[in-house]
Amino acid sequence: MNAARDKANHRISTLKSLLCVGLDADREKVPAVFSRFSSPVLEFNRSVIRATRDYAAAYKINTAFYEARGIEGFRDMEETLVEIPSECLSIADAKRADIGNTSRMYARAFFEHWEFDSVTVAPYMGYDSLEPFFSYSDKLVFVLCLTSNAGSRDFEEQQLEGGLPLYRRVLERVSQWGAGGNGGVVVGATKSALLADIRNAAPGLFFLIPGVGAQGGSLEEAVDLGVDANREGALVNISRSLIYPPGEFRDIAAYEAAVSMEAERLHSAMRSVL
Numbered sequence: 001m002n003a004a005r006d007k008a009n010h011r012i013s014t015l016k017s018l019l020c021v022g023l024d025a026d027r028e029k030v031p032a033v034f035s036r037f038s039s040p041v042l043e044f045n046r047s048v049i050r051a052t053r054d055y056a057a058a059y060k061i062n063t064a065f066y067e068a069r070g071i072e073g074f075r076d077m078e079e080t081l082v083e084i085p086s087e088c089l090s091i092a093d094a095k096r097a098d099i100g101n102t103s104r105m106y107a108r109a110f111f112e113h114w115e116f117d118s119v120t121v122a123p124y125m126g127y128d129s130l131e132p133f134f135s136y137s138d139k140l141v142f143v144l145c146l147t148s149n150a151g152s153r154d155f156e157e158q159q160l161e162g163g164l165p166l167y168r169r170v171l172e173r174v175s176q177w178g179a180g181g182n183g184g185v186v187v188g189a190t191k192s193a194l195l196a197d198i199r200n201a202a203p204g205l206f207f208l209i210p211g212v213g214a215q216g217g218s219l220e221e222a223v224d225l226g227v228d229a230n231r232e233g234a235l236v237n238i239s240r241s242l243i244y245p246p247g248e249f250r251d252i253a254a255y256e257a258a259v260s261m262e263a264e265r266l267h268s269a270m271r272s273v274l
């Protein structure tokens with residue numbers, strides 16, 4: 001039993017959706033109709049959540065977009081968290097990890113202070129840097145495994161002695177560290193040729209799959225190859241192509257209608273694969 005995992009799987013199976021809405025709120029890209037508010041980013045996020053809540057299984061806050069704006073960004077992040085529907089998984093895409101005592105502070109920040117259900121972490125510093133996150137048995141810890149960017153070739157796809165690529169070693173280790181149910185990995189949708197193999201090697205891990213939409217990954221492949229044997233256990237993140245629909249919006253209702261229409265389209269494509 002793991003509260004975060006159970007919540008995500010319950011939502012995935014009842015809604016037949018793996019949709020994780022990426023709240024990558026870039027102040028420069030927030031449509032002009034939100035400018036009149038004292039906190040345009042917060043109102044923008046509220047609108048995105050209203051427009052997608054019937055289709056979403058999770059919301060991912062990429063902390064960089066909030067940290068970049070200092071105290072105001074942190075305030076927007078904190079107030080956005082309150083708006084995330086309780087039946088949806090909240091993910092802090094923070095990509096943290098450091099020596100143990102520092103990681104403990106990161107884990108406390110994301111899991112206790114902000115009460116996120118899950119967080120993304122980087123494996124490079126090894127187990128002692130990740131143990132503080134894995135010690136939370138009711139949360140989900142998503143470890144970067146095979147990321148969606150071209151730079152995954154620089155380290156992740158490099159072969160270790162014996163020929164095993166580094167990302168496969170990460171997968172093996174996370175399967176052990178997260179054996180209690182809180183283990184997850186990030187695998188890019190742009191690497192769908194390797195996705196079936198990765199899923200076979202780690203049947204019990206939760207998958208977070210970014211890279212559909214703006215990065216060109218296939219939605220259908222991400223869903224079909226990413227899910228576990230129960231057709232759950234995976235989330236497909238979509239940020240820019242969902243929250244920044246093309247065009248000018250005369251009012252907030254028009255913006256929400258455009259986002260809602262795209263979320264419905266994504267949901268229906270996912271449902272037909274599931």
Ligand SMILES: O=c1ccn([C@@H]2O[C@H](COP(=O)(O)O)[C@@H](O)[C@H]2O)c(=O)[nH]1
Nearest residue numbers: 062147148188210213214215238239240
């Ligand atoms: O391998 C990775 C890991 C994380 N991300 C993050 O996911 C979203 C993707 O945004 P899009 O606009 O849908 O491309 C973003 O927050 C990334 O930082 C990733 O893309 N790839």
